[in-house]
Amino acid sequence: MxxxxxxxxxxxxxxxxxxxxxxxxxxxxxxxxxxxxxxxxxxxxxxxxxxxxxxxxxxxxxxxxxxxxxxxxxxxxxxxxxxxxxxxxxxxxxxxxxxxxxxxxxxxxxxxxxxxxxxxxxxxxxxxxxxxxxxxxxxxxxxxxxxxxxxxxxxxxxxxxxxxxxxxxxxxxxxxxxxxxxxxxxxxxxxxxxxxxxxxxxxxxxxxxxxxxxxxxxxxxxxxxxxxxxxxxxxxWDCARVRGTPYNTGEMLGVAERDVHARSAGNWSGCHCVAWDADAPAGSGDRVVSNEYTKSGYPLGIMVNGDGERFVDEGFDMRNYTYAMVGRRVLAQPGQVAFQVWDARTLGWLRDEEYRGEVVRRIEADSIQELAEKCALVGLDSGRFLKTVQEYNASVEGNEVESWDPAVKDGLGTKNLAIPKSNWALPIDKPPFLAVKVTAGITFTxxxxxxxxxxxxxxxxxxxxxxxxxxxxxxxxxxxxxxxxxxxxxxxxxxxxxxxxxxxxxxxxxxxx
Ligand SMILES: Cc1cc2nc3c(=O)[nH]c(=O)nc-3n(C[C@H](O)[C@H](O)[C@H](O)COP(=O)(O)OP(=O)(O)OC[C@H]3O[C@@H](n4cnc5c(N)ncnc54)[C@H](O)[C@@H]3O)c2cc1C
CATH class of the missing domain: 3.50.50.60 (FAD/NAD(P)-binding domain)
Incomplete structure (x- = not known):
């Protein structure tokens, strides 16, 4: 050296x-x-x-x-x-x-x-x-x-x-x-x-x-x-989880301004922030698990906050055009947490690297009631959640599984919901069920x-x-x-x-x- x-x-x-x-x-x-x-x-x-x-x-x-x-x-x-x-x-x-x-x-x-x-x-x-x-x-x-x-x-x-x-x-x-x-x-x-x-x-x-x-x-x-x-x-935002290195602490931005009058530019109140495992460490990413704490399967199911309410259109665009702002929406929820939920119809489409049992706490159940009870133990309002699922299921009646296609915006949307899901909306009623708890993971500013x-x-x-x-x-x-x-x-x-x-x-x- x-x-x-x-x-x-x-x-x-x-x-x-x-x-x-x-x-x-x-x-x-x-x-x-x-x-x-x-x-x-x-x-x-x-x-x-x-x-x-x-x-x-x-x-x-x-x-x-x-x-x-x-x-x-x-x-x-x-x-x-x-x-x-x-x-x-x-x-x-x-x-x-x-x-x-x-x-x-x-x-x-x-x-x-x-x-x-x-x-x-x-x-x-x-x-x-x-x-x-x-x-x-x-x-x-x-x-x-x-x-x-x-x-x-x-x-x-x-x-x-x-x-x-x-x-x-x-x-x-x-x-x-x-x-x-x-x-x-x-x-x-x-x-x-x-x-x-x-x-x-x-x-x-x-x-x-x-x-x-x-x-x-x-x-x-x-x-x-x-x-x-x-x-x-x-x-x-001080409480967001850090997805990557703990060393990007921004001092060189201030140093450049202080020492050579560098001009600032861009969106200083903006950042890239994703749905991130609620059990991930706070101050930095983990060099082994790395990007696998990302939880980007929400377009395949629904996402509710701790009060059991949906708060975002999970299907408004293809995932790589939505994932970087979804974390900001999670951060705005009570306790900065949310639950992602799927049933047997779409479970198999979740990516193994993000959702296998070794990298995330999977909350599994054979009925939606059982899922609600298990999630209640980690902070979900189960009564309101069951009502949300019921309303959501009613709003997707008639959506045919044969027309469902995750590789395109398939137009299978909800009807008459205050917060729509614009694509890939199938009912959540077929066991087994899965939920994972997420929070906001900041990527970069x-x-x-x-x-x-x-x-x-x-x-x-x-x-x-x-x-x-x-x-x-x-x-x-x-x-x-x-x-x-x-x-x-x-x-x-x-x-x-x-x-x-x-x-x-x-x-x-x-x-x-
Ligand atoms: C989990 C995760 C997944 C991502 N996935 C993708 C992806 O797939 N595709 C994509 O395009 N983008 C992705 N991004 C965004 C991506 O990280 C960045 O756009 C890009 O890698 C940043 O590169 P960089 O060289 O600017 O910064 P970095 O790779 O962060 O390098 C900055 C370096 O500067 C060092 N440093 C900081 N302060 C000082 C100082 N005062 N003196 C000396 N050194 C200092 C730090 O230690 C660090 O090593 C992801 C980010 C994360 C966290």
């Missing part, structure tokens, strides 16, 4: 997908440069939130022939039964517009869409193993494997595999990585150009300076900081720093110009996501802008030499 350098050409703060994409891009642009990554976490937490992901990457494509060369898990027999509609630039852009209520920054989102496919091909060329996401994004129906939701790719072994491959690629490219090294300040010369970073290093921690020709901020959002969550997201779309250079509030030599990528970059989020866009955005920032930083430092 080499010693922390006192100077480097490019310093990257954060060892997640955005930081490692930037490191790889910088090394590729100019292999003679010295590139260093630091991370505040110990090596046992390498990879930040990225480690916890499903490794889902959203990209434009022209259908299966365009994707097959990128993946390693599809036999010719499977390929002959796969339906993947093309996902065009227009589709991706309109998803971003729709999810964000047209608030997404037009130039940033256009860059994300435009570079999405080449970013994934580039990762693949650097040894990142991609697969078709059969388990998450496809349903087998009438002997066809139907992909849905504009999302078809994931990395092998999810975020764990992604980080393993990215660490391997950057180390091969000669990049040095130092863990347990938090950045605490940005240093600039009198003209405002970045000259380095102050860090803490060693045990006990002492202050050190790393001089650098360019710095790339890739230190995540403030999702693991209860105080900042309460401050920016609002009351109750949407507020960040303003950047130039071409280079991800940070914009100064003081000059309205780019801060020379400072770039910002990943969760720290503000302005793309507002309110909601099309699944799989965060990793793609991290690579698209990480790649741009790495290239721009390497060109800048190369010219300075």
């Amino acid at each position: 080499s010693c922390l350098p006192s100077s480097t050409d490019i310093l990257i703060i954060g060892s997640g997908n955005a930081g490692l994409s930037a490191a790889l891009s910088a090394a590729q642009t100019n292999p003679t440069l010295k590139i260093t990554v630091i991370d505040k976490s110990p090596e046992t937490w390498a990879g930040g939130n990225t480690y916890f992901t499903a490794g889902a990457f959203r990209t434009t494509h022209n259908g299966l022939p365009d994707l097959l060369p990128l993946v390693n898990n599809t036999t010719p027999e499977q390929a002959s039964r796969i339906d993947i509609p093309p996902y065009t630039a227009q589709d991706f852009q309109s998803d971003l517009n729709r999810m964000t209520n047209n608030r997404t920054d037009p130039a940033l989102s256009a860059a994300l869409v435009q570079d999405s496919h080449s970013a994934i091909s580039w990762l693949s060329a650097h040894g990142i193993r991609f697969q078709l996401s059969f388990n998450r994004q496809a349903y087998e129906h009438n002997n066809r494997i139907k992909f849905w939701g504009g999302l078809a790719l994931k990395t092998q072994n999810g975020g764990k595999g992604l980080i393993e491959d990215e660490l391997h690629a950057v180390r091969n490219a000669g990049v040095n990585i130092f863990f347990s090294t938090p950045a605490t300040a940005l240093l600039a010369n009198p003209e405002g150009a970045l000259t380095g970073v102050q860090v803490l290093t060693g045990t006990p921690p002492r202050q050190a300076t790393i001089h650098a020709g360019a710095v790339i901020l890739a230190a995540g959002g403030f999702e693991a900081n209860p105080r900042l969550r309460a401050q920016y997201l609002g009351p109750g 949407f507020g960040g720093l303003a950047v130039s779309p071409e280079t991800a250079a940070v914009i100064s509030e003081a000059t309205d110009e780019e801060v020379p030599g400072l770039y910002c990528v990943g969760e720290m970059l503000g302005g793309i996501f507002y309110d909601n989020y099309p699944g799989g866009s965060g990793l793609t955005a991290g690579t698209v802008f990480g790649r741009r920032a790495g290239r721009a930083a390497a060109e800048r430092v190369g010219q300075m030499k």
